[in-house]
Amino acid sequence: MRLVPLLVSGVITIGLILALNRPWGSVPPLGSFLSPQHGCWQNAEPVDQSYSLDLDFDALKEKVSVYFDNRMVPHVFAQNDHDLYFVQGYLHAKFRLWQMEFQTHAAAGRLAEVLGAGPDNAILNNDRNMRRLGMVYAAKNALTVMEADTTTKTVMDSYTAGVNAFIENCTVAELPLEYRLLNYVPEKWTNLKTALFLKYMSYDLSGEESDIEYTNAKAVLSRAVFEKLYPIQPDSLDPIVPKGTAFDAPLIHDAMPANADSAYFDWKEPVHIQPVAKPDKDNGSNNWAVSGSKTASGAPILCSDPHLGLNLPSLWFEMQLHTPGSNAYGVSFPGAPAIIIGFTDQVAWGVTNSSRDVKDYYSIRFKDDSKQQYWFDSSWKSSVINIETIKVKGGADVKDTVAYTVFGPVQYDASFTGSGRTKGDLNLAVRWKAHDASNELRTFYELNRAANYEDYLHAIRNFSCPGQNFVFAAKNNNIAIWQQGSFPAKWRRQGDFIMPGTDSSYLWTQKNMIDSTQNPHLINPERGFVSSANQLPTDSTYPYYLGGSYNLYRGISINRRLHQMSNITVNQMEQLQTDNLNVMAETVVPALLKHLNAAGLSADEQKYLGIICSWNFRNEPKEKAVAIFNNWMRLLESEVWSDEFANVPKPYEFPTNYTLVEGILKDSAFTFADNITTPQVETLSDVITTAFKKAVPEIAKAEQEGMLEWSKYKDSGIRHLLRLSPLSRFHLTTGGGADIINATKQYHGPSWRMVVHLTDKTEAFGIFPGGQSGNPGSKYYDNMVNDWSKGAYQPLWIMTEEDASNKQVKYTMTFQK
Amino acid sequence: MKLIISILITALLSFTAGLYLPWWSIAPAALLVTVLIHQSPFRSWLTGFLAIFLLWGCMAIWIDIRNLHILSGKLAEIFPLGGSSVLLVLVSAIIGGLVAGFAALTGSYIRKR
Numbered sequence: 061m062r063l064v065p066l067l068v069s070g071v072i073t074i075g076l077i078l079a080l081n082r083p084w085g086s087v088p089p090l091g092s093f094l095s096p097q098h099g100c101w102q103n104a105e106p107v108d109q110s111y112s113l114d115l116d117f118d119a120l121k122e123k124v125s126v127y128f129d130n131r132m133v134p135h136v137f138a139q140n141d142h143d144l145y146f147v148q149g150y151l152h153a154k155f156r157l158w159q160m161e162f163q164t165h166a167a168a169g170r171l172a173e174v175l176g177a178g179p180d181n182a183i184l185n186n187d188r189n190m191r192r193l194g195m196v197y198a199a200k201n202a203l204t205v206m207e208a209d210t211t212t213k214t215v216m217d218s219y220t221a222g223v224n225a226f227i228e229n230c231t232v233a234e235l236p237l238e239y240r241l242l243n244y245v246p247e248k249w250t251n252l253k254t255a256l257f258l259k260y261m262s263y264d265l266s267g268e269e270s271d272i273e274y275t276n277a278k279a280v281l282s283r284a285v286f287e288k289l290y291p292i293q294p295d296s297l298d299p300i301v302p303k304g305t306a307f308d309a310p311l312i313h314d315a316m317p318a319n320a321d322s323a324y325f326d327w328k329e330p331v332h333i334q335p336v337a338k339p340d341k342d343n344g345s346n347n348w349a350v351s352g353s354k355t356a357s358g359a360p361i362l363c364s365d366p367h368l369g370l371n372l373p374s375l376w377f378e379m380q381l382h383t384p385g386s387n388a389y390g391v392s393f394p395g396a397p398a399i400i401i402g403f404t405d406q407v408a409w410g411v412t413n414s415s416r417d418v419k420d421y422y423s424i425r426f427k428d429d430s431k432q433q434y435w436f437d438s439s440w441k442s443s444v445i446n447i448e449t450i451k452v453k454g455g456a457d458v459k460d461t462v463a464y465t466v467f468g469p470v471q472y473d474a475s476f477t478g479s480g481r482t483k484g485d486l487n488l489a490v491r492w493k494a495h496d497a498s499n500e501l502r503t504f505y506e507l508n509r510a511a512n513y514e515d516y517l518h519a520i521r522n523f524s525c526p527g528q529n530f531v532f533a534a535k536n537n538n539i540a541i542w543q544q545g546s547f548p549a550k551w552r553r554q555g556d557f558i559m560p561g562t563d564s565s566y567l568w569t570q571k572n573m574i575d576s577t578q579n580p581h582l583i584n585p586e587r588g589f590v591s592s593a594n595q596l597p598t599d600s601t602y603p604y605y606l607g608g609s610y611n612l613y614r615g616i617s618i619n620r621r622l623h624q625m626s627n628i629t630v631n632q633m634e635q636l637q638t639d640n641l642n643v644m645a646e647t648v649v650p651a652l653l654k655h656l657n658a659a660g661l662s663a664d665e666q667k668y669l670g671i672i673c674s675w676n677f678r679n680e681p682k683e684k685a686v687a688i689f690n691n692w693m694r695l696l697e698s699e700v701w702s703d704e705f706a707n708v709p710k711p712y713e714f715p716t717n718y719t720l721v722e723g724i725l726k727d728s729a730f731t732f733a734d735n736i737t738t739p740q741v742e743t744l745s746d747v748i749t750t751a752f753k754k755a756v757p758e759i760a761k762a763e764q765e766g767m768l769e770w771s772k773y774k775d776s777g778i779r780h781l782l783r784l785s786p787l788s789r790f791h792l793t794t795g796g797g798a799d800i801i802n803a804t805k806q807y808h809g810p811s812w813r814m815v816v817h818l819t820d821k822t823e824a825f826g827i828f829p830g831g832q833s834g835n836p837g838s839k840y841y842d843n844m845v846n847d848w849s850k851g852a853y854q855p856l857w858i859m860t861e862e863d864a865s866n867k868q869v870k871y872t873m874t875f876q877k
Numbered sequence: 878m879k880l881i882i883s884i885l886i887t888a889l890l891s892f893t894a895g896l897y898l899p900w901w902s903i904a905p906a907a908l909l910v911t912v913l914i915h916q917s918p919f920r921s922w923l924t925g926f927l928a929i930f931l932l933w934g935c936m937a938i939w940i941d942i943r944n945l946h947i948l949s950g951k952l953a954e955i956f957p958l959g960g961s962s963v964l965l966v967l968v969s970a971i972i973g974g975l976v977a978g979f980a981a982l983t984g985s986y987i988r989k990r
Contacts, residue, residue, distance in 0.1 A: 065918070066986035073908075073979040077901045080972060091976065094969040095900035096936035097892070100952055101969070104944035237948075241955070786954035837948030 083243045093240055100240055102233040103837035111871040118877060119146060119221050126151065126873040127859060132832040132840045134873075135380040135859040142218045144383050145397045147875055149222025152377060153249070156394035156834040157226065158236035159373045161246055162781055163395055164253040167195050167260035172458075173451040174244050175782075184450065184458060188476055189336040191448045192462050194469040194495055195263065199255040201497040206255065212501045216251040219397040223249035237836055238782065257395035258501065262494040264368065265413045266526035268339045270609065271421045272331045273713040275557040279330040280708045288732075289704070289715045292552075293600050295722050296647070298616045300529060300541060300597045301580045302587075310603035311575045316551040317565035324559060324566070330709035331486060331558060334478040340808055342798055343368055344611055345412035346637065348591035348618055349533035349541070351584065356627040359819040362533040363633050364401050364410020365810040367803045370778040372788060372842060374830030376400075376812050380859060381508065388508035389858055391812050391828065398504035401814060403824060406511045407534040408816040412592045414527030414543050417607035418493035420554075420568075422467045422561030423486055431463040431470065431487070435562050441466065467491040467561060489561055493546055496570065498524030513538045513583075520544040521576055529592035535818045541590040542581040543597045546573045550605045574604055589622045591615070593801075612718040613643045613799040630825060633815045638802045638851035640795040645689050646677040648721045652692070655724075657749040665756050679802075681771035681795045688759050688768075690797075693717065696751035703735045717799070724748075770795060776806055778829050778845060780836075787836045792849045802851070813853065825853040880924060883914045887928035887977065903929050903973060904980035911984030918985045925981025930974030937966040 080091030093099040111128055122139040124147045129135065134151050138144035152160060165171055169190035177184040207213045226234075227246050239245055278286055297303075317324070345366040352358040368375060376391035381399060390402015401410050426443075427433040433440040444464040449457050463470045467489040474484035499522050506519030516532045520542060523530075527545025532538070548555075548568035559566040580597035582590045595615035596606055620643075621636055649672065661669060668688050675685035700723075701714045723730040724744065733744045762768045776794040780787035796802030796809070803809050809829075817823040829848040833840035847854065857868055864872075887910045894902035907925035916924065941949045941962055949962035958964040 062986045066983060069979050069982040069986060073904055073976065073983050076976050076979060077904055080976065081901060090972055092900045094933075094972055095895070096933050096940060096969065097895040098900045100948070101937055101940045104940050104948040106940075106943035107945050107947070108943075784955060786951040786960075836951055837944060839945075839947060841947075 088241055088243045098232055100237060102235075103237040103240075103835055105835060105838045107839050111873065113873045115873065115875050116877065117146070117225050117875060119225065120875055120877050122877075124875040125864070126875070127864060127869045128871040128873070129857050129859070129868045130870050131378075131854060132870075133378045133380065133857070135382065135857075137382045137861055140383060142214060143875070144381055145215050145218035146222035146225070148379065148381060148392065148397055149219035149249070150226050150875070151379070152392070152394040153223040153226035154234070155832060156373055156377060157223075157230075157246055158238040159781060159834055160223070160249075160257070160395040161253070162238070163260055164256040166190070167199070167256040167263070169195065169448070169450065172453065174242055174453060176453040177455055182479070184452060185336055185479055187450050188448075188458075188460050189471070189478070190263075191450070191460065192469055192471040192476060193263070193267070193490060194464075194471075194492070195256065195259055197464075197469065198262070198492070198495045199252060199259045201495060202259065202499070203252055203255040205497040205499045206501055207251065209499055209502060212499055212505060215397050215501065215505055216254055219254065220249050220251050236834065241782075254396050254501075257393060259494060261393070262526045264339045264343055265528075266416075266418050266492075266494060268341060268343065268609070269417050269419045270713055271556065271558055272333055272335060273711050276330050276709045276712045277705070278325075278557055279328045281704065283325060285704070289719065291719060292606075293596060294612050294718045296616065296718070297596055297599065297612065298619045299595060299599055300543065300590075300592045300615070301582050301602075302585070303599045305582075305598070307598070307602050308578065310549065311578060312549050312572070314549045314551050314554070314568070314572055316554070317563065319563075320551075323563075324557065325553070327557075327560075329486075331488075332477065332709065333472050333484070333486070333488070334711055336479045340369060341609065342611075342803065342805065342808055343413060344415065344594035344614075344803070345410075346591075346593045346614060346618060346801060346803070347410035347412045347529065347531040347541075348589055348622060349408075349531050349539040350622065350625075350628055350633075351539050351588040352537045354588040354622075354626055354628050356629050357817065357819055359535070359817060360533040360537055360539055361628060361630060361633050362403070362408040362410060362531060362539075362816045362818070363637055363814065364412075364531065365637055365813045366401065366411065367809055368811040369808050370811060370829055372778050372780045372830055372836075373834030374811075374828055376828050376830075377832065378826070378828070378856075382861070386509045389824065389856060390814070391826075394834070396501070398501065398508050400504055401812060403816045403818075403822060404508065404510055405822070406536075407516060407532065408818060408822075409507055409510070409516065410531045410814065411528040412531075413594055414529055414545055414547075414597070415594045415608045415610050416527045416545065416547050417555055417609075418525060418527065418545070418547065420491045421471075421488045421558045422465075422491060422566065423558055424465055424467075424470055424489050424561040426463075426487055429474075431461070431473070434463075434465055436466060437562075437564050443470075465489045465561070466564075467567060468495050486558075488558065491568065493525040493548070496524065496546070498522070498546070500524065512536070513540060516540070517542070529597070531590060531592065533816070533818055535820070538584060539590050540581065540583040541592055543579050543592075544576065545579070546576075547579070547604070548572045549574045550607060552605050554605065555607060578604075587623065591618050591622060593618055609716070611799065612716075614801055614803065617641055617643045617801050630815055630817050630823060634825065634851070634853050636801065637810075637813055637815065638796075640679040640800055640802050642677045642679050642686070642689075642797070642800055644717060644721060644799050645675070648693075648724055649675070649677065649689065651724050651727075652748055655745045655748045656752060657745050661753075662756075664760055665753060668756055668759055669752070679770055679795050679797050679800050681769065681793050683770045683795070684763075684768045686770040686797070687762060687773040688755065691755040691758055692752050693720070695754045696720070696748060699735075699747040699751045700732050703737050704732060706737065770797075774806055776804055776809070776849075778842070779807055789842055789845050792845065794849050813848075815853065822858055824856040824858065826856050827853050879914060879916060880920055883910055883916065883924040884928045884931070886910050886914070887924055887981070888932040891929060891932055891977065901976065903977045907977035907981040908984035908987075911981040912988050915988050916985060918982055921985030922978045922982040926974040926978030929977035930970045933973035934966055934970035937969050941966060
């Protein structure tokens with residue numbers, strides 16, 4: 061009788077299959093994952109794989125040809141817009157499907173659905189934060205106007221159809237690795253997801269403010285001290301629109317509410333809320349255009365490099381999109397149609413962030429805990445209660461109640477105080493420009509077809525949020541820059557702190573927007589160049605309050621160099637875009653050295669001082685002075701400000717680095733050097749010397765470990781979106797840093813570098829830190845990282861249909877009915 | 878001889894099934910072969926194990942070589958197998974082999990009964 065062994069081995073077999081067919085914690089189902097015919101091995105692309113394909117889709121109107129060059133850039137030749145964006149959607153999905161969906165999940169507050177709640181509910185909190193910020197609400201509002209416009213509706217519909225054409229026909233081999241690792245499958249793409257992706261960029265670029273931090277500082281510091289610590293305009297500002305430019309009188313006036321002193325400025329209540337995952341302050345960019353009068357060829361050159369979080373798969377996907385009526389080349393966002401930064405046959409454009417403050421908080425007084433009614437303009441007004449259901453992988457659904465007020469959603473309340481679990485004694489509603497319906501896609505659609513300055517201006521007028529500095533150059537030698545966006549006309553300091561939410565006089569609405577024609581701009585200036593680097597757009601004579609938080613030193617560096625240069629070549633522009641001069645150090649180090657009391661320094665201290673003394677102020681990869689300087693400044697900041705902030709509740713922010721630098725330059729007039737908690741009066745010399753001595757031990761330790769060279773100390777890398785180290789690239793050799801034109805920080809920096817020379821036949825160069833493929837098993841996943849680190853560029857091939865048989869065409873895909 | 882033929886048939890059948898069916902189709906394939914071609918329980922187990930160990934192992938090696946180990950090295954760090962492509966191939970092959978081995982063993986007992 062063999063029944064017993066039969067049963068035993070049968071049970072073992074079935075048990076093995078069941079055990080290997082399900083995930084265990086973070087381990088994916090190993091059977092399907094490791095099967096060479098079904099699992100991860102399918103993502104291991106042969107290095108000589110051909111991407112040539114012939115595909116048929118009923119949705120297409122005419123034949124579309126896609127030529128891949130040797131850098132795997134697809135050049136799409138379609139006969140109409142519908143087919144063009146269908147194929148763009150298909151290609152984005154083919155090369156980047158997982159990140160497209162993941163980023164829209166992040167925008168929609170759906171990461172816990174695929175990742176679980178995370179340690180300390182970090183992922184769940186992140187999801188709650190995005191929902192309570194009203195990201196989906198914002199995307200739906202935008203979608204309404206994007207779909208009301210027949211042009212953008214066609215673009216979005218075609219794009220969505222193209223993405224779905226890939227998803228529906230996705231073979232087991234084509235399923236991106238991350239889906240296998242996390243054990244889920246893609247869902248259908250929708251126009252809403254495209255809107256969500258664009259809102260994610262709004263979040264990244266206009267979701268940063270310091271209302272809570274400033275409110276806490278204001279709660280303790282006197283108004284006079286606050287104004288000194290957070291000045292509205294730095295002394296050394298070199299704005300986008302040169303100082304001294306005359307501005308027209310404002311078209312609207314926004315008066316400060318009568319009770320602003322008592323209800324706003326002198327309101328001293330601190331806020332015990334720790335904002336979740338604030339976008340990086342350095343999300344910004346450089347861009348500039350030089351007129352032919354300054355170039356060797358006589359043709360204008362435009363440069364653009366957006367600074368964002370550096371991730372893999374790369375944020376950008378490079379493409380050429382051609383129809384009989386349009387030809388655009390540049391980088392696109394997987395997740396959205398059109399070219400975002402690039403050039404056409406006649407013009408080029410680039411963007412930097414405006415950094416204006418279009419996100420404000422209002423303190424709401426609810427009638428009771430049900431949050432159904434709130435006090436507004438002397439009566440109880442009903443809120444709209446929205447119940448969010450968050451799916452959690454491996455757990456029960458989480459429900460979250462969000463009350464919507466006339467301002468917007470109540471992001472923070474007793475049930476949600478951000479990442480710090482402190483008391484929620486305030487209800488803070490968020491008013492954010494990104495909530496208002498607008499059609500930014502229309503801007504890119506039109507820019508992709510722009511032939512002159514008027515086309516450019518018409519295109520960007522559709523752009524509302526996040527406000528951007530659109531730089532422009534045309535072959536007819538027009539150059540321009542416009543700070544474009546819908547910006548509320550604010551009274552001085554409006555929205556820098558949390559505002560009263562009981563009164564319409566503090567609310568800004570569509571009626572309060574500055575007319576676009578009054579936005580800061582500069583067209584064909586005599587100096588022969590326009591530029592921006594997230595600095596204040598104008599000096600204080602601009603008739604509106606600018607708010608926001610701005611960079612200072614990159615703008616100074618760029619303008620100084622562009623002023624000096626003439627007979628400019630592409631090569632010089634590339635060098636400028638990757639320039640490592642540290643203007644902040646150049647400004648402040650002489651003053652630091654003057655004040656440093658060198659008597660009694662130890663041998664070690666003398667040695668590091670010597671390195672600073674002989675520094676040429678360039679953040680080169682091998683330079684040792686950078687880390688010494690940065691640590692010195694960091695500790696000096698702490699020496700100078702800690703006493704003033706000792707009683708300020710957390711969270712707060714120290715004043716900006718330029719406030720400290722400019723204070724030091726004021727010499728003995730800078731009274732904050734004194735530690736107000738000690739009886740004696742500390743001088744600048746005391747704090748500068750103390751900070752230097754405190755910096756030395758860490759520096760000595762880094763040197764002992766062989767890590768003092770700037771590149772090693774900074775340790776740049778490009779991280780996979782899931783923060784999986786093996787899928788990331790670490791320990792890159794890079795220079796630059798925050799406040800440097802080459803803005804490469806540890807995990808943040810130039811996400812695309814582009815130089816476009818608008819000669820008769822356009823010459824363009826570019827690179828991004830990653831590769832065209834999103835597949836970690838492809839050689840095109842990170843093949844540009846090393847060149848990017850070195851500051852090298854690759855020529856962009858602007859293809860014509862006659863080039864189809866050119867040697868540069870490596871693969872051809874055809875799409876037809 | 879019977880062993881070798883059984884191994885070849887199991888591998889071939891599993892490969893074909895794998896083109897259309899989920900990964901665990903290796904189990905019914907291995908079981909079917911040992912039901913039809915009778916061998917001792919141990920040799921049956923060995924048939925299933927070796928067939929899929931070799932099938933999966935060879936496929937993985939073939940894929941890995943053509944990929945220049947780009948992906949396997951990364952996966953072998955995630956799992957963690959010290960970044961060793963060879964270990965990832967072995968683990969894949971052993972997992973497939975074990976499932977097929979016990980399925981084949983079951984098949985041999987069905988036949989005996």
